[in-house]
Amino acid sequence: MSIEKRILARELWLAAARPGDIVKPIWFLLLVISMVPLALTPDSDSLAEIGSAMIWVATLLALLLNSEHLFQSDFSDGILEQYLFFDRPLAWLVGLKLTAHWLLHVLPLILISPIGAVMLSVPGDVSIALFITMLVATPALTCFSGLGAALTLGSSRSGILGALIMLPLFVPVVVLASGVLVRAMDGSETLPLLALLGAFSVASAILVPIAVSLAIRVNIGGSN
Amino acid sequence: MFEFQFESLTAFLEMAPHGSYVWPVYLLGLGVLGGLTWANIVQHRRGLRSVKRQIERGEKHES
Amino acid sequence: MRWRWFHQWGSPRWFYERAGRWQLVCGWLSLGLIAVGTIWGLGFAPVDYQQGNSYRIIYLHVPVAFLAQAMYAAMSVSAVVLLVWKMKIADIAMQSIAVMGLAFTALALGSGAVWGKPTWGTYWVWDARLTSMLILAFLYLALIGLRASIRDPDQAGKVCGILVLVGVVNLPIIKYSVEWWNTLHQPASLKLTEKPTMPASMWIPLLINILGYYIVAAYLVLGSMRAILVARERRSSWVRELVRRV
Numbered sequence: 001m002s003i004e005k006r007i008l009a010r011e012l013w014l015a016a017a018r019p020g021d022i023v024k025p026i027w028f029l030l031l032v033i034s035m036v037p038l039a040l041t042p043d044s045d046s047l048a049e050i051g052s053a054m055i056w057v058a059t060l061l062a063l064l065l066n067s068e069h070l071f072q073s074d075f076s077d078g079i080l081e082q083y084l085f086f087d088r089p090l091a092w093l094v095g096l097k098l099t100a101h102w103l104l105h106v107l108p109l110i111l112i113s114p115i116g117a118v119m120l121s122v123p124g125d126v127s128i129a130l131f132i133t134m135l136v137a138t139p140a141l142t143c144f145s146g147l148g149a150a151l152t153l154g155s156s157r158s159g160i161l162g163a164l165i166m167l168p169l170f171v172p173v174v175v176l177a178s179g180v181l182v183r184a185m186d187g188s189e190t191l192p193l194l195a196l197l198g199a200f201s202v203a204s205a206i207l208v209p210i211a212v213s214l215a216i217r218v219n220i221g222g223s224n
Numbered sequence: 225m226f227e228f229q230f231e232s233l234t235a236f237l238e239m240a241p242h243g244s245y246v247w248p249v250y251l252l253g254l255g256v257l258g259g260l261t262w263a264n265i266v267q268h269r270r271g272l273r274s275v276k277r278q279i280e281r282g283e284k285h286e287s
Numbered sequence: 288m289r290w291r292w293f294h295q296w297g298s299p300r301w302f303y304e305r306a307g308r309w310q311l312v313c314g315w316l317s318l319g320l321i322a323v324g325t326i327w328g329l330g331f332a333p334v335d336y337q338q339g340n341s342y343r344i345i346y347l348h349v350p351v352a353f354l355a356q357a358m359y360a361a362m363s364v365s366a367v368v369l370l371v372w373k374m375k376i377a378d379i380a381m382q383s384i385a386v387m388g389l390a391f392t393a394l395a396l397g398s399g400a401v402w403g404k405p406t407w408g409t410y411w412v413w414d415a416r417l418t419s420m421l422i423l424a425f426l427y428l429a430l431i432g433l434r435a436s437i438r439d440p441d442q443a444g445k446v447c448g449i450l451v452l453v454g455v456v457n458l459p460i461i462k463y464s465v466e467w468w469n470t471l472h473q474p475a476s477l478k479l480t481e482k483p484t485m486p487a488s489m490w491i492p493l494l495i496n497i498l499g500y501y502i503v504a505a506y507l508v509l510g511s512m513r514a515i516l517v518a519r520e521r522r523s524s525w526v527r528e529l530v531r532r533v
Contacts, residue, residue: 147453151433151446151449151450152433152436154437154438154439154442154443154446155433155436155437156436156437156438157436161432161433161436164428164429164432165429165432165433165450167425168422168425168426168429168454168461169453169454169457169461171422171461171464171465172457172460172461172464175464175465175467175468176464178468178471179467179468179471182471200460207456208453211449211452211453214449215446215449218442218445218446218449219442219446221442226331227331228330228331229330229331229332229333229334230330236329236330239329239340239343240340241339241340241405242339242340242341242343242405243340245341245344245401245402245404245405246329246340246341246343246344248401249344249347249348249397249398249401249402250325250329250347252394252397252398253347253351253394253398256390256393256394257503257507260387260390260507260511261506261507261510264507264510264511264513264514265510267511267514267515267518268510268513268514268517270518271514271517271518271521272517272529272530272533274518274521275517275521275526275527275530276530278521278527279527279530279531
C-alpha cells in the first residue's frame, strides 16, 4: 500500500472509531439554525431574506468547531513527526490530510444545508446556489482552519484560539459567497463569482498546505 | 497662513460646534501614546530590576 | 568587513545600546513635530467649509490610519528577516510592532468613529475602509494572542512569522473584497466628497503630523524592543554587566 493510501485509510478508520466528531458539528449547525426563528421571527418572508446568510455563517462556525483538533492528536502521538521521514513533501501529506478532513467532516455539513434551507424557508433556487457556493468555498476555508490548527499546535491551551486567528482570513470567501447569494436572490448571473470563489479555493489548496507544513515543522522542532 | 482662526481661547476650546468631538479624540490620542511610553518604561525598569535581584541573589549564594 | 553592518544586527548588545540613542532622538523629534503640527492644525488651519471644525480630527486620524497599515508592512519585513536569516532582533521587532500596531489601529478606529458622528450622523458605518481597518485590528490581535499562547519564545516567533506572512498575502485580497462587497450591498452614499484641492495651510500641518507620528511609532517600537530584549536576555552576560554598571 502506498503512503497516500495508508494515510487515507487511517483517517477513515479514525472517523469510524469516533463518529461523534462527525455528528457534533451537524448537531451544532441544526441547533443554531433552530435558534434563528426563535430569536428573530417565525415569519417566513423575513426568514427567507436572511436565511441563506444565517446558514452560511452557522456552517462557518461549525467548520471551525470541528477543525480545532485537526492535527492535535497526531501531533501528540508523534504521527506528524513520522510524516517527516516519508519520502514525500510534508505539504503534500498535509494536503492529503486536509482533503480527508474535508470529505469526512465538512462535506456532511454541506449535505445537511438543504434541510437548514427548508427550515428557514429559503427559496429553492437560492438554496441550490447556497449548496453550490458551499461546495466551492469550503476547500479554502478548510485549508485556512487547518492552518489555524497547525499554528496553535504549540499552544499550551489552544482551544478556540485557532478559530480566532483564522476568522479574519475568511473574509474574502465570506464576501464572495455573500455576493453569490445576493445575486441568486435577484436572479442574476452567479457563475462569474462562483468561478472567482473556485479560483480562490484552488489557490488556497495549493499554497496554504505549504504554510501548514512550515508551521508543523516549527512546532515539532520546538517541542523537543 | 499663520493666523489664529478663533476669536478667543474659549472659542478655541469650544470649537463650535464640534468641540465635543475634536477634543476627546486628541485626549484619547495623548492617552494612548503616553500610556504606551509609560508602559515601555515600566516594563524596561522591571526587567532591569529583576536582573539586579538575580545578581544579588547569586552573590549571596557565593559568599 | 562588507557584512559587518549586517552582522551587527545579530548582536543584541549592539542593538540595545544603539537603539537607546535612536530612541532619544526619535522621542524628542516626534514630540516637536507633533506639537507643531497639532497646534497648527487645531488652531491655525482654516475651517473646512463643508465639515466645519470637526475636520480637525484628521490631524490625528489620518497619520494614525497610515501607520496602522505601514506597521503591518514593517512587521512582514521583520517576519521575512526572521524566517530567512533567523535573526532574533527581527522577532523582537515583530512582537513590539504587533502591540503598537494594534494600538494605532484601535486609535484610528476610535478617532474615525468619533469623526463619523458629526459627518455621517453615526459612529459606525460598514464602510469599506472602516471594515478593512477592523479586520486589520483582528489580525494584530491574532498575532498577540498566538504569541501569548506559546511558551517558548523562539518557537512563538517563528509561528507568528508564518501568520504574519499569510496575513500579508491576504490583506490586499481582503481589502479589495471588502471594497467590492461595499458596492454590492449599497451604493456608497455616505462617502465623503473628495475635495479637489486642500489649501497649503491645511495640508502642511497634516504632513508634519504624518512625519511626526511615523517617528513616534519608531520611538515606541524601539522602546518596547529594548524592554523585551532585557527581559529575554536576562541570563546573558551583557545584561548583567549593564545592570552592574548602572
